[in-house]
Amino acid sequence: MTTDPLGLVAYGFSDFFIFSYTASTNTLVVHQNNSLSPSTSFLPLAVDYDGNRGIIAGFLNNGQSSRIKFRATVIMFSINAGTTFATPISSWIYPMNGTTWQAGQTNAGADLYAAKFDMSVSIDPTGTQVLVGIQSMNTVFLFSYTTTTLTFVSLIDNGQGIGFGGLFVILPSPSSYYSSTTGPSVQIVPAFSSQLPCIPGTYKNRTSLGRCLPCPTGTKNDGTNLTASTCVDCATNAFCPFGSTSDSISTDSLSNVIQVIAYPSSPAITGIDDILFFTLFSIGSTSRCVALSPLFWTLFVGCIVILIGSGMFIMKHCIKHPKAADSYEKLEKVFKQADLITAGDLWIGGLASFCIIVLSISCCVFSAYFYNSYPIETAPPSTYTCDTTLRNAQFSSSLQSLSIPVSDNVQDMFNLLNSQAVNLDVAFINTVYNCTSDAITLTYYSGTAWVPISSLPCTSSNYILSYSVPLPYRPITVQFTLPNIYTIGGLRVGLSGAGKNKTSKKLVQTLGFSQVFTQDGRMVGQNIYIVLELTKLINDTSPLVSGDDDTFSAIWVEKFTLNYYQSFMTSTDYLTATPKSSTNMTLIITETPYYILNLQTPIARLPLIIYHDFLFITMVIGMFALMFVLFKLIIIPFIVFLIRMCKPNYIKDNRVDVNSQVGLIDDDLENPTSNSNKQKSSKHKNNNSITDNVVPVQSQTFIENENANHDKDDSHQSPVVADVDTTKKRLDGLPPLVRVRTDGNRIIKEYINE
Numbered sequence: 001m002t003t004d005p006l007g008l009v010a011y012g013f014s015d016f017f018i019f020s021y022t023a024s025t026n027t028l029v030v031h032q033n034n035s036l037s038p039s040t041s042f043l044p045l046a047v048d049y050d051g052n053r054g055i056i057a058g059f060l061n062n063g064q065s066s067r068i069k070f071r072a073t074v075i076m077f078s079i080n081a082g083t084t085f086a087t088p089i090s091s092w093i094y095p096m097n098g099t100t101w102q103a104g105q106t107n108a109g110a111d112l113y114a115a116k117f118d119m120s121v122s123i124d125p126t127g128t129q130v131l132v133g134i135q136s137m138n139t140v141f142l143f144s145y146t147t148t149t150l151t152f153v154s155l156i157d158n159g160q161g162i163g164f165g166g167l168f169v170i171l172p173s174p175s176s177y178y179s180s181t182t183g184p185s186v187q188i189v190p191a192f193s194s195q196l197p198c199i200p201g202t203y204k205n206r207t208s209l210g211r212c213l214p215c216p217t218g219t220k221n222d223g224t225n226l227t228a229s230t231c232v233d234c235a236t237n238a239f240c241p242f243g244s245t246s247d248s249i250s251t252d253s254l255s256n257v258i259q260v261i262a263y264p265s266s267p268a269i270t271g272i273d274d275i276l277f278f279t280l281f282s283i284g285s286t287s288r289c290v291a292l293s294p295l296f297w298t299l300f301v302g303c304i305v306i307l308i309g310s311g312m313f314i315m316k317h318c319i320k321h322p323k324a325a326d327s328y329e330k331l332e333k334v335f336k337q338a339d340l341i342t343a344g345d346l347w348i349g350g351l352a353s354f355c356i357i358v359l360s361i362s363c364c365v366f367s368a369y370f371y372n373s374y375p376i377e378t379a380p381p382s383t384y385t386c387d388t389t390l391r392n393a394q395f396s397s398s399l400q401s402l403s404i405p406v407s408d409n410v411q412d413m414f415n416l417l418n419s420q421a422v423n424l425d426v427a428f429i430n431t432v433y434n435c436t437s438d439a440i441t442l443t444y445y446s447g448t449a450w451v452p453i454s455s456l457p458c459t460s461s462n463y464i465l466s467y468s469v470p471l472p473y474r475p476i477t478v479q480f481t482l483p484n485i486y487t488i489g490g491l492r493v494g495l496s497g498a499g500k501n502k503t504s505k506k507l508v509q510t511l512g513f514s515q516v517f518t519q520d521g522r523m524v525g526q527n528i529y530i531v532l533e534l535t536k537l538i539n540d541t542s543p544l545v546s547g548d549d550d551t552f553s554a555i556w557v558e559k560f561t562l563n564y565y566q567s568f569m570t571s572t573d574y575l576t577a578t579p580k581s582s583t584n585m586t587l588i589i590t591e592t593p594y595y596i597l598n599l600q601t602p603i604a605r606l607p608l609i610i611y612h613d614f615l616f617i618t619m620v621i622g623m624f625a626l627m628f629v630l631f632k633l634i635i636i637p638f639i640v641f642l643i644r645m646c647k648p649n650y651i652k653d654n655r656v657d658v659n660s661q662v663g664l665i666d667d668d669l670e671n672p673t674s675n676s677n678k679q680k681s682s683k684h685k686n687n688n689s690i691t692d693n694v695v696p697v698q699s700q701t702f703i704e705n706e707n708a709n710h711d712k713d714d715s716h717q718s719p720v721v722a723d724v725d726t727t728k729k730r731l732d733g734l735p736p737l738v739r740v741r742t743d744g745n746r747i748i749k750e751y752i753n754e
Contacts, residue, residue, distance in 0.1 A: 201244060217244075
C-alpha cells in the first residue's frame with residue numbers, strides 16, 4: 001500500500017483487486033480485478049507513488065509447468081484521479097537466460113508469504129529514479145523513468161545468500177548533506193548511515209536519501225559555504241561549467257596552443273614574367289595600391305609629358321618671338337638626346353622615354369624586393385606591392401610512408417625527433433583537487449603491468465591542478481588516478497620539449513602544444529580516455545643561391561581523439577552512474593605510420609630575375625616604339641586626310657591665307673625642323689621690313705586662264721581654279737593675301753599687298 005505525496009489518498013494493491021481510500025471524505029473505491037496485469041496473475045509485494053507515476057514490484061506467475069515458477073517483475077503505472085483506476089505504462093522482467101545465480105532461482109512458493117520474498121520500492125521524484133530491493137536475489141536494482149518508459153540502469157548484489165550479513169539503515173539527510181553508505185569500522189547491527197556535507201561543486205536543497213546534485217552551468221559552490229543548499233551565480237566571462245567549484249578562471253585563458261599551421265599553397269601565378277606583368281601593369285582599388293602602382297606613376301609622368309609637349313607646340317606655332325624659338329630648339333635637342341624609341345630622331349620620343357624610365361626603375365626595385373622575400377619564415381610582409389602576401393616562394397606537401405627508405409638528410413631529422421626529450425603536461429581545471437591533500441598517482445603501462453612514475457612535479461593554483469612529467473619513452477600509455485570523487489570542469493593535455501639541432505641547417509623546433517577539453521552542460525566523468533597521435537613533420541627549404549645546402553626543420557604534429565559522450569557526464573549520468581572511489585584519466589600516445597614532407601623552393605633566383613628584367617625593359621621599349629609606328633602609319637595619315645577634306649571649306653572664305661594655313665601644316669607634318677627654320681627666317685625678314693611709313697594698299701587683279709572641261713553629254717563649261725601664284729609677295733615680305741570672287745564662269749583671285 002502507498003499514498004499520494006500529500007497523504008490524502010491511500011492506494012492498495014493485491015493479486016485480485018485494487019482499492020483507494022480518501023480520508024477526507026471517508027470514500028473507499030474497490031476495483032475487483034488487478035488492472036496492472038489482467039491476463040497473468042501478478043503478486044504485488046512493494047509499491048511507491050510520486051503523485052504522477054507509481055512503481056510496483058512483485059512476482060509474475062510464469063506457470064506451474066515451467067522451471068521458473070515466478071519471475072521478478074517491476075511495473076510503472078499511472079492512476080486516474082477521478083476513477084482511481086491504475087493503468088500499466090511500462091514494465092521490466094528479470095531475464096531468465098542469464099548466467100548469474102539469481103537467474104537460476106525458481107521462486108517456487110512466492111505465492112505464499114515468506115520473508116525471503118520481501119521486496120522494497122523507493123522513488124526519487126527529483127532525479128526520476130527508483131530503487132527496487134529484492135530479498136530473494138540479495139540485489140538492489142536502480143531504474144530511471146520518464147512519463148512513458150522505465151529503464152534499468154544498474155544493480156548491486158552481495159553474493160549468493162539471503163541478506164547482507166547484517167542490517168544497514170540509510171537515513172534521510174537534510175539539505176546541504178548527503179547520506180554516506182560507508183559503514184562503521186566495527187560490525188554493528190543495525191548500522192546507520194552518517195551525514196556528510198555536499199562536496200564542492202554540488203548542492204542539496206531538501207531532506208532526502210538522494211545524493212547531492214552538481215551545480216548547474218553558470219553557478220558554483222566552492223566548498224566554503226557549509227550550508228550548500230544552493231549554488232551561487234558565477235562572474236561574467238568566467239569558465240563556470242556544470243559542477244563548478246570556482247568562477248576565478250577566465251574563458252579567455254582556455255585557448256588551445258597550436259604550433260603547426262596549414263602549409264601554404266603555391267600562388268596561382270608562379271612565372272616571373274607573369275608576376276612582373278600583373279604587378280607593374282595593375283593599379284588596384286585602394287589608395288595604398290594606387291600609390292604603389294608603377295602604372296599609376298607612369299600615367300602621372302605621361303600627363304606631365306603631355307603638358308611639356310603642349311608647351312613646345314605652343315612655343316613653335318603660337319608664340320612669334322625669337323626667345324621662344326631658341327627655347328624650343330634647346331628643348332628639342334635635349335629631348336632628342338633622351339629618345340630611346342626612335343634613337344634620337346624625334347623630340348616627342350624623348351618625352352615618352354621618361355615613361356619607359358619610370359617602368360624600368362619600378363621593375364628593378366620590385367625585382368630586388370621580390371628576390372629577398374624568401375623564405376617565408378623570415379620574409380617580412382610584402383609592403384612594396386599591393387599584395388602583401390606575395391613571396392618569392394612556391395610550395396608542395398605530401399604524405400610519405402615510414403616504411404619507404406628516406407634520404408640521409410631526412411633520416412637525420414627522424415633521429416633528432418625520436419631523441420627529443422618530451423614532457424607530458426596535464427591540467428585539471430575548475431576542481432578542488434590539489435597537490436598536498438590528495439594522493440594522486442601516475443602510472444604507465446609496460447608489458448603486462450602498470451609501473452608507477454615516482455616523481456610528479458605538481459602545481460596547484462586558482463582551482464587548476466597541473467602536472468608536467470617527463471615521459472620515459474614514446475609511444476606510451478599513461479594513467480592518472482585521482483582519489484575521491486570531486487567534480488572537474490575540464491582538462492588541458494599537451495606535450496612540451498626543448499628544441500635541438502645537429503647543424504645550423506638541421507633543426508628540431510621547440511615542442512609546446514596543448515588542447516583544452518570542455519563541453520557545455522557536462523563535467524568530466526570518472527573514466528576519461530584520450531588518444532594522442534603524433535606525426536613527424538619535415539620542412540625542406542631549398543637555397544636561394546644555387547649550390548648551397550637545403551635547410552631542414554622538424555616538429556611533431558598532434559591529433560587528439562576523445563569521445564565526449566563517454567568521458568563527460570550530464571546530471572542524469574552523474575545520478576545513475578555506479579559510485580566509484582576515484583577518477584581515472586587514461587592517455588594513449590601513438591605515432592602514425594607516415595610523415596609529412598613540405599618542400600619550399602624559390603620562384604626565381606637572381607640570374608633568372610636579371611634576365612627577365614632585361615626582357616621586360618626591352619618589351620616596354622618595343623611597346624612604345626610600336627605605338628609610335630602605329631601613330632605614324634595610321635593616325636598621322638588620318639589627320640592629313642581630314643585636313644584635305646576640309647580644304648574646300650577654307651577656300652569658300654572671303655579671306656584665305658593659303659601659305660599660312662595649308663602650306664604650314666604640310667611642312668609641319670613633313671619636316672618639323674625645317675618649318676621652324678622657315679619661321680625664324682621669316683621673322684627676321686619681317687623685322688627688317690618694318691618702317692614707320694604707312695604703305696597704301698595696292699590691288700592687282702589676275703585673271704586665271706580658263707580651262708574648259710567639257711562633258712560628253714553637256715556643253716556647260718565648269719570654271720576651274722588655277723593654283724595660287726605663291727611667288728607674289730607683299731610689300732613687307734610676308735606671303736600675299738588672296739581675295740576670291742567669281743565673274744560668270746570665271747574665278748578671279750586678287751592678291752592684296754598691304
